[in-house]
Amino acid sequence: xxxxxxGLFLGKARFYGGFDxxxxxxxxxxxxxxxxxxxxxxxxxxxxxxxxxxxxxxVSVLRMEAEIMDxxxxxxxxxVENKELELTVAQLRRPGFAAEWFAREKLGLVKRDERLFLExxxx
Numbered sequence: 001x002x003x004x005x006x007g008l009f010l011g012k013a014r015f016y017g018g019f020d021x022x023x024x025x026x027x028x029x030x031x032x033x034x035x036x037x038x039x040x041x042x043x044x045x046x047x048x049x050x051x052x053x054x055x056x057x058x059v060s061v062l063r064m065e066a067e068i069m070d071x072x073x074x075x076x077x078x079x080v081e082n083k084e085l086e087l088t089v090a091q092l093r094r095p096g097f098a099a100e101w102f103a104r105e106k107l108g109l110v111k112r113d114e115r116l117f118l119e120x121x122x123x
Contacts, residue, residue: 053059092098103109110116
C-alpha cells in the first residue's frame with residue numbers, strides 16, 4: 001500500500017531511498033532500541049578516543065618510544081665520552097705526563113729545540 005509522498009510501505013516499516021524508517025505504530029520498543037544503540041555508539045567512540053589519547057593510549061606510547069630512542073642515543077654518546085675520559089686519565093697517570101701536559105697546555109711552554117705553531121682565529 002502506498003501513501004502519498006511516502007516511500008513504499010511493507011509491513012511495519014516504510015522504505016525511503018534504501019533506508020528503513022520504523023512505523024509510528026512500532027511504539028516504545030524501537031525508540032528504546034535506538035537509545036541503546038546511540039548510547040553504545042557514544043561509549044564506543046569514548047573508548048576509541050581514550051585508547052588513542054588516554055594515559056596509556058597510542059599517542060602516549062609513541063611519545064615514550066621516541067623518548068626511549070633519544071635516551072639510548074644519549075647513553076651511547078656518554079659511553080664514547082666516558083671512554084675518552086678514561087684514556088685521558090690513563091695518560092695522566094703515567095709518570096711525568098701530567099706535569100708535561102700542564103706545562104704545554106696551560107702554561108704554553110715548549111721543550112728546547114721545539115717550535116711552537118699558533119693557530120690564529122680567522123678574521
